[in-house]
Amino acid sequence: MTSTITRRMVGAVVATGLAATGTFAMSGIANAEVGTGNTAASSVSAQATQNFGLSTTEAKVIQGKVLKKYGYTGTKFPGKIDGKLGTNSWKAFQVYLKKDYGYAGKIDGDPGKNTIKALQRLLRHQVGAKLTIDGDAGPKTQAAFKKYALKLSKP
Structure with a gap:
């Protein structure tokens, strides 16, 4: 139970950090339990924003x-x-x-x-x-x- 919560929190922090940088933003939401093989993902666009280091x-x-x-x-x-x-x-x-x-x-x-x-x-x-x-x-x-x-x- 604790490890599932930890994995979800880490995933949320990583996704938030990536979106906040302005170099990568997701247009969908993916839910996955890391390391369990359980995934339920909606459409995710990896190329929504790509500034290549520009502010x-x-x-x-x-x-x-x-x-x-x-x-x-x-x-x-x-x-x-x-x-x-x-x-x-x-x-x-x-x-x-x-x-x-x-x-x-x-x-x-x-x-x-x-x-x-x-x-x-x-x-x-x-x-x-x-x-x-x-x-x-x-x-x-x-x-x-x-x-x-x-x-x-x-x-």
């Missing part, structure tokens, strides 16, 4: 200065400038990356490996980031993304 303020800059030009907040990819780079933000970003930075995938709002490779090319060009084009949004890519947002925030 809410930095993500708002990206949404307002870049993505708005490519359909975000409009009828094509409706959304608010809320600092959460979700599916429609990434769809607009993919349109931009396709136009100028070699993105050749579907406009699906999933910031997967090909989207990240195109983002890395943009960051090399826009802020001189010395990145390996590998599709991994690691610390160097995240730092360059922050630098890009800072560059855009200046008048």
Whole structure:
């Protein structure tokens, strides 16, 4: 009994922490008793928000200065400038990356490996980031993304 309560509390704390970071938010609820094999899960979207290290303020800059030009907040990819780079933000970003930075995938709002490779090319060009084009949004890519947002925030 105590171990079941502990597992549920730990799961709730982890889920709350992930959602609070702004880099991962769940759109469904999953109930699972860790280690028991008992799971009852509803639909969970692992890619609801992916800011790749940007703060809410930095993500708002990206949404307002870049993505708005490519359909975000409009009828094509409706959304608010809320600092959460979700599916429609990434769809607009993919349109931009396709136009100028070699993105050749579907406009699906999933910031997967090909989207990240195109983002890395943009960051090399826009802020001189010395990145390996590998599709991994690691610390160097995240730092360059922050630098890009800072560059855009200046008048």
